[in-house]
Each structure stands twice: as C-alpha cells, then as structure tokens.
Amino acid sequence: MSPSSTRETFDRNMKSLLEHVLVLGSMVEQAVEKSVAALKRHDHAAARRVYAGDQKINEKRYAIENECVALIATQQPMARDVRFLAAILEIITELERIGDYAKGIAKINLLLVDEPDDPSISRQLEQMAELSLSMLRRGLDAFVAGDAAAARVIPADDDAVDNMYNRIYQELTQRMIDGTTTVDYANHLMWAAHNLERLADRVSNICERTVYVSTGNLKELDPSDDLTLLE
Amino acid sequence: MIQIATQGLSRHDLARQDLTSFAVETRDLNIYYGSFRAVKNINLNIELQKVTAIIGPSGCGKSTVLRAFNRMNELVPTARTEGTVRFMSQDIYAPDVDPVEVRRRIGMVFQKPNPFSKSIYENVAWGAGLNGFKEGLGRPTMDEWVEKCLHKAALWDEVKDKLNQSGLSLSGGQQQRLCIARAIAIRPEIILMDEPASALDPIATLKIEELMRGLAKEYTIIVVTHNMQQAARVSDYTAFFTMDNDRAGILVEYGPTNQIFTNPKDPRTESYITGRFG
Numbered sequence: 422m423s424p425s426s427t428r429e430t431f432d433r434n435m436k437s438l439l440e441h442v443l444v445l446g447s448m449v450e451q452a453v454e455k456s457v458a459a460l461k462r463h464d465h466a467a468a469r470r471v472y473a474g475d476q477k478i479n480e481k482r483y484a485i486e487n488e489c490v491a492l493i494a495t496q497q498p499m500a501r502d503v504r505f506l507a508a509i510l511e512i513i514t515e516l517e518r519i520g521d522y523a524k525g526i527a528k529i530n531l532l533l534v535d536e537p538d539d540p541s542i543s544r545q546l547e548q549m550a551e552l553s554l555s556m557l558r559r560g561l562d563a564f565v566a567g568d569a570a571a572a573r574v575i576p577a578d579d580d581a582v583d584n585m586y587n588r589i590y591q592e593l594t595q596r597m598i599d600g601t602t603t604v605d606y607a608n609h610l611m612w613a614a615h616n617l618e619r620l621a622d623r624v625s626n627i628c629e630r631t632v633y634v635s636t637g638n639l640k641e642l643d644p645s646d647d648l649t650l651l652e
Numbered sequence: 653m654i655q656i657a658t659q660g661l662s663r664h665d666l667a668r669q670d671l672t673s674f675a676v677e678t679r680d681l682n683i684y685y686g687s688f689r690a691v692k693n694i695n696l697n698i699e700l701q702k703v704t705a706i707i708g709p710s711g712c713g714k715s716t717v718l719r720a721f722n723r724m725n726e727l728v729p730t731a732r733t734e735g736t737v738r739f740m741s742q743d744i745y746a747p748d749v750d751p752v753e754v755r756r757r758i759g760m761v762f763q764k765p766n767p768f769s770k771s772i773y774e775n776v777a778w779g780a781g782l783n784g785f786k787e788g789l790g791r792p793t794m795d796e797w798v799e800k801c802l803h804k805a806a807l808w809d810e811v812k813d814k815l816n817q818s819g820l821s822l823s824g825g826q827q828q829r830l831c832i833a834r835a836i837a838i839r840p841e842i843i844l845m846d847e848p849a850s851a852l853d854p855i856a857t858l859k860i861e862e863l864m865r866g867l868a869k870e871y872t873i874i875v876v877t878h879n880m881q882q883a884a885r886v887s888d889y890t891a892f893f894t895m896d897n898d899r900a901g902i903l904v905e906y907g908p909t910n911q912i913f914t915n916p917k918d919p920r921t922e923s924y925i926t927g928r929f930g
Contacts, residue, residue, distance in 0.1 A: 428927050497881050499913050499925040637915030 431496050435505065438488055439565060442509055442516075445481045446561045449516050450554055452478065452523035453620065457550040460530045460613060461543040468530035471523055478520035482513045504637060508630035512564065515623040519557070522616035529609045542589060542610055549585045549617040552578060556624040564631045572631035575624065576643035582621040589614040673741065675700045675842055675872035676721055681735035683716050683725060690716045691901035694735070696891060703864055703873040705883035705909065708893035709924065713901020714876045717893070718844050721874065722758035723751040739842070756783055759840035763847035765827035767819030767834070772811050775819040775830055776801050780837040797837065804870075805833035806863050825856025829863065836867075843867065845875040849882065861886045880925055884913045892921045 452471050459467035489506050492498065498506055556578050563571040593607040625643040633639050676698040683691045691713035698704050706714045716725065723744060725731040737744050744754050767775050776798045777785075787793045792800065798815070802808040807829040811822070819830050828848060835843055845864070849857040864873050864886045877883050883890055890912040892905045905912065905921045916922045923929060 427929050431927075499880065499884070499927075500916050500922050502926050503914060 431492070431498075431502075434488075434492055434496070435502070438485065438492070438506075438509060441481070441485050441488070442512060443561060443565065445478065445485060445513060445516050446557065448474075448478050448481060449520040449523065450557060452520055453526070453550055453554060453617075456523040456526035456530070457546055457613075457617075460526055460533075461547065463530070463533070463536065463538075465531055468527040471527040472531070475520050475524040478517060482517040482520075485513050486510060501634065504634045508564070508634045511630050512627050515626050519620050519623050522620050525616050526613045529613050533606065533609055536606060539610075541592065545585060545589050545592075546610075546613060546617065549582060549589075549614060552582055552585070553617050553620040553624070556582075556621055557627075560624045560627045560631070564627060564634075567631070567635055569632045569635035572628040572635075573642060575628045579621045579625055579643050582618055586614050586618040673700060674698055674738075675740065676874070677736075677738040677741075678717075678720070679736040679738075681717070681720060681733070681737060683713070683720055684730075684732040684734075685728065686730040689898070689900045691893075692896065694901075694903050696903060696906060698872065698874060699889060700872055701868055701870070702888040703868045703875065703886050704889045704891065705887035706874065706876045706891045706893060707878075707880055707883050707924075708901070708904075709895065710878075711899070711901075712893040712895050714893050715846050716901065718846055718874060718876050719760075721842070721844055722755045722760060724755070724760065726751060756838050757840055758842040758844060759835035759838065760844045760846070761828070761831050761835055761848050764851055765824055765831050767822070767827050767830050769818065769820060771816045772802075772819050772822070772830060773798055773815040776833050776837045779834055783838045785837075801833040801837045802830075804836050804867070805829045806859065806866070807833055823856070825852050825859055828852060828856070828860060832860075832863065832867075836871075840871065842872040842874065845873065847876060847878065850878065857882070880913075884909060892916075892918075892924060894920055894924065 452474060455467060456471045458464075459471065489510050493503070493506055496502075556575055559575050560572065562568075563575065590611055593602070593611055596602040597604055597607050622643075629640065629642050632642065674697040676696070678694050678696045681691065681694040681696075682689060694717060696717075706718060708714050719725045720733055720737055721739075721744075725733060733745060739754070739758060743749070744758075768778065770778065777794050780794070780797060780801075785794065785797065799808060799812075802811060807826060810826060811817075811830075814821075819827060822830060828851075832843070832848075848864075849860045852860065861882060864875065867873055868888070875883075875887065887909045889907065890909045891903055892912065893901050894904050896902045905916060905918045907917075912921065913925060916925060
C-alpha cells in the first residue's frame with residue numbers, strides 16, 4: 422500500500438482497515454492483561470468482565486472480515502494489496518484466538534474458588550503474559566510498518582516463553598507429586614500457562630504474514646517446536 | 653509455403669515428444685512505424701496450448717507485438733519488423749515463407765466482431781472452403797465441419813436452427829463466437845485475440861472467457877487485453893508491457909499468471925496491476 426493519485430479511496434479504505442486491526446489487537450491485549458491480573462487477585466468480577474468482553478472481540482473480528490471481503494469483491498486487489506488483505510484475514514483470526522485464551526484464563530479464575538494466594542505461580546504467569554504481549558505489540562508494529570526484518574526476529578522470543586511455561590509446568594508437577602497442591606488446581610494453572618504459551622505461537626503466525634506481505638513468501642518462522650519432537 | 657517441423661504430428665504428440673518446444677518465440681523483436689520504434693528488444697517464449705495474456709497501458713505496443721505473430725503488421729505500409737519470430741521453431745519472416753499460410757495457421761480474432769455479411773453457415777464454411785477443405789474419404793462433410801466448429805465455439809445450440817440467417821443478425825457476443833468458429837474452421841494452431849471481449853457485455857464476456865479456457869485444450873491462445881481481471885481469470889501466463897522513456901514498448905515481466913498477479917517481481921508491474929501510478 423502506498424500513496425497514489427489513482428487509488429485514493431481504496432488506499433483510505435485499506436488504512437481504515439489497518440486501524441481496525443490495531444483496535445482489535447489492543448482489545449485482545451487488554452483482555453489478556455486483565456485476565457492474568459484478575460487471576461492473581463482472585464477477582465471474579467473482573468474475570469466475568471473479560472469473559473463477557475470476548476463477544477465484542479469476536480464481533481470486531483467479523484466486522485473486519487466483512488470489510489476485507491467487501492474490498493476484495495469491489496476493488497479487485499492485486500499483488501501486495503491482495504497479500505495485505507489475505508494477511509489481515511489470517512491476523513484477525515489469530516487475534517480472535519488470543520482473545521479466546523484470555524477468556525479461557527478468566528474461566529479458570531472463575532473455576533478456582535477459595536484458593537490461597539500463590540505468589541510464585543502468579544509472578545511467573547505475569548512474566549509470561551508480559552513477554553507474550555510484548556511480542557504481540559512488536560508483531561503488530563512490524564505489520565503496520567511492513568517491516569519484514571523486524572517480523573523475522575520476533576518469533577525467537579518464543580523460546581523464552583516456552584521455557585517459562587516449562588518451569589511452571591515442572592513446579593506444579595512437583596507440587597502434585599509432593600502433595601502440596603491438588604491435581605485440579607495445578608491442572609487449571611497449567612492450562613492458564615498453556616494459553617499464554619499458545620499466545621506467543623500466534624504472534625509468530627502474525628509475523629509470518631508480515632513477511633508474506635513484504636516478500637510474497639509464506640514460510641514458517643519458528644519451526645523449533647515441530648523439530649524438537651522429531652529429534 | 654511454410655514447412656512446419658511438426659507436420660504429421662498432432663499437437664499432443666509434439667507436446668509429449670519435446671517438452672521444451674514453444675508455440676512462438678521472439679528474439680530481439682523490434683517493430684517500427686516509419687522512423688518510430690513502437691516496440692523494442694522483445695524476447696518472449698509463448699507456451700504451447702496455454703492461454704497467454706499480454707497486458708499493459710495504452711500505447712505500449714501490445715497489439716503491435718500480437719500482430720507480429722502472424723505478420724499482420726505487413727498490411728501497414730510503414731511498418732518494419734526486425735529480429736526473429738519463430739512459430740514452432742520456424743522463422744515466420746524467412747524469405748520463402750508465405751504470409752497467407754502463416755495467417756492460416758495463426759488465426760486472429762479482433763476487438764470488434766466482424767462476421768461476413770453472409771449466413772452463419774457460410775461464415776464458417778467459406779474460409780474452410782478457400783483453404784482447401786475436402787470432404788469424404790473418412791473426413792467430415794462440410795456440414796459436419798461447420799457443426800463441429802460451432803460446437804467448439806460454444807455457439808451451436810444457439811444457432812443450429814437458423815444457420816441460413818445472416819451472421820450479422822446475431823448479438824455482439826454471438827457474433828464474436830461466430831468469428832472464433834470461423835477462425836477455428838481453417839484449422840489454426842494458434843489463435844491471437846486482440847481485446848476480444850472489450851465490446852461485449854459482462855455475460856457475453858464471461859462466455860468468451862470460458863470459451864478461451866476450453867479452446868486452450870487444443871490451441872495456443874494469445875490474448876491482448878486491457879482488462880486485468882480478465883487476464884487474471886483466463887490466462888496461464890501473463891506478459892506485462894510498458895512504454896520506455898523513448899515511448900517504445902518493452903516487455904517488463906513475463907511469468908505464470910498467479911505469480912504476476914500475487915507477487916510480481918518488478919515494481920513497474922506492481923504499480924500497474926495495483927492501479928497506482930504515483
């Protein structure tokens with residue numbers, strides 16, 4: 422997308438679409454932040470708000486999807502333009518799924534009743550959320566800037582997120598072995614950590630689309646998870 | 653008369669025998685109108701039995717190049733062609749080559765439907781008769797041949813009950829398909845189409861496009877079009893031409909249509925197909 426005298430209306434529509442994608446990104450980012458904070462505070466009222474707010478995220482995604490389809494049908498985009506719209510269709514799906522992860526964490530919060538504070542796990546979940554959301558912000562920035570070089574390096578942070586997940590998993594497993602926590606409680610928190618780990622994977626997919634828009638090449642940027650199992 | 657290396661072989665045989673053969677190859681093709689160079693240094697290989705679209709802005713020499721493929725530019729008094737154009741590996745501009753025979757084997761359909769002021773039947777049969785069509789001895793009769801050509805042009809069902817009516821009584825889209833049937837009737841191997849649907853309504857246009865896809869199973873189709881969506885819909889390969897600083901047409905990019913329309917390599921192609929001229 423570049424300024425032009427011949428497609429001003431189309432360029433304006435594309436810019437507006439991009440702004441809506443950023444709004445959606447901001448909505449899911451806040452949902453994740455709030456869900457993790459609410460989990461730490463055992464704040465069920467806040468969790469219910471996140472849970473209910475997922476509907477707005479879904480609606481926003483559908484609105485953007487409809488706008489994309491309308492632009493494809495009416496403007497016959499080609500080359501970079503069609504790659505850009507195809508990328509947006511993929512990115513909004515990823516964002517909506519990240520919203521589902523926030524909703525999942527909120528649901529876990531609501532399922533945990535009368536549990537004591539757990540500063541260790543809470544702190545680690547916050548750190549995971551912080552890094553994953555930092556990846557998300559940088560991923561969306563790279564998409565907006567059309568910066569393939571920036572997009573290529575972001576998925577490398579996924580290893581750190583995976584390590585955080587593994588630490589939480591091991592700590593909770595050990596507690597279950599030691600009998601210091603219930604299987605139910607540990608299982609729920611593992612699931613919350615898993616959601617944050619998957620969030621980072623979704624960001625890698627967003628980065629792949631940024632590279633695709635810039636270069637036309639669709640390529641997995643972070644194949645390490647798949648390769649690890651094959652070694 | 654042009655001697656074709658593939659004589660005696662069907663196009664399917666040829667494709668099997670020599671996968672590297674091209675229907676048309678140009679080497680350093682330059683075409684002048686008087687002192688004005690209309691196109692320069694065109695090097696292009698047109699694939700057999702595929703649809704190749706030539707796109708580009710007005711004045712970039714698309715039609716001039718198309719007409720060079722069957723020596724039609726020679727009908728323009730000031731036109732001069734330099735370089736090589738090969739049809740099935742044979743230089744069609746060689747001194748011993750008969751341009752009439754070239755045009756029989758490389759037919760042409762024009763922007764404006766131009767049926768003869770004769771019956772639908774005669775529109776198809778006339779050219780075939782002139783070009784030595786013979787009935788009998790296992791060959792189809794003229795009636796059968798006319799029917800076959802009209803079938804291939806997806807027109808038979810619409811005209812079978814009025815073959816004696818004037819070709820000019822048909823709609824624009826039907827007239828264009830009649831012209832395609834007329835072109836097919838003289839057994840060409842390549843069909844050149846110069847904006848074949850630009851004078852037609854959207855439904856007639858889609859019929860012509862579907863017809864082109866069907867004809868590509870048997871013929872090599874080369875189509876010049878201003879309509880990029882049409883090029884994207886119907887062609888296997890796309891060649892993008894533009895004007896150089898000296899206003900001569902140049903070939904900027906040529907490749908599989910899917911690549912040209914989703915990921916062109918040259919920024920000039922990108923600007924043109926996305927409709928941005930800065």
